[in-house]
Amino acid sequence: MSVVQQGSLWNWPLHVWQLRDISSACSNISFGQRDSIGWCRVGGAFSYRAAWASLRSSTPVVTWAKVVWFSGAIPKHSFCLWLTFRRAHLTRDKLQSLGILQQSMCPFGCGQQETIDHLFFECGYTKTVWSKVMELNNCPLPVAWNWHTTVTWALGHAIGRRFQRWMRRAGLAAAVYHCWRERNNRIFR
Ligand SMILES: [Zn+2]
Known part of the structure; x- marks a missing residue:
């Protein structure tokens, strides 16, 4: 997670568009040296599967x-x-x-x-x-x-x-x- 933190400032990668919303939502949140960042999901534990499903655009399954x-x-x-x-x-x-x-x-x-x-x-x-x-x-x-x-x-x-x-x-x-x-x-x- 150190990738998105630099000292006491946020450092979200600008080229990853999927992170832009999170980046702007975090801009007013300050953190101290001993804080850490982790993923969680509303109403349950974080999983890569759920994260991937929320990021990708999906369409109904085709008949074939x-x-x-x-x-x-x-x-x-x-x-x-x-x-x-x-x-x-x-x-x-x-x-x-x-x-x-x-x-x-x-x-x-x-x-x-x-x-x-x-x-x-x-x-x-x-x-x-x-x-x-x-x-x-x-x-x-x-x-x-x-x-x-x-x-x-x-x-x-x-x-x-x-x-x-x-x-x-x-x-x-x-x-x-x-x-x-x-x-x-x-x-x-
Ligand atoms: Zn032919």
Whole structure:
């Protein structure tokens, strides 16, 4: 706590905006050399968990959270799947619209434009991967091959405690991750 005290004066770090309210609230409080500072919470003991929860901005849990984050998931697969649900992958259609690329052709050589829907799993190449995963999970093939139908399927068939459900969401995460990785290999190597 000596960080915020200097002699008998307050020394709150100015660059930490989360501390500004506390800093101004303390300005009229003087302290002696033998005082010490500690954290406490109104109505209970201090915990880092509660402190973090009060500092961060939070939004309601999304419906697909349990498809992405679950016990036994492979973290890098989950992260990649999270990006896909957020439609955050920098696919070539986005890069072209930003003026970074001249064209947005799919790197798997199908002649189509690379979009999230195309990559997962409209493209002939990734469709083969995803249909194999579906087959191994004893699931019927989708009527339409795009990310939207994949999400609808996952929400209805890949959430739950049964091992079969676990396999489906682990399979989805692995398929998305490896398709994205292969796509990057083709572009960058
Ligand atoms: Zn393609």
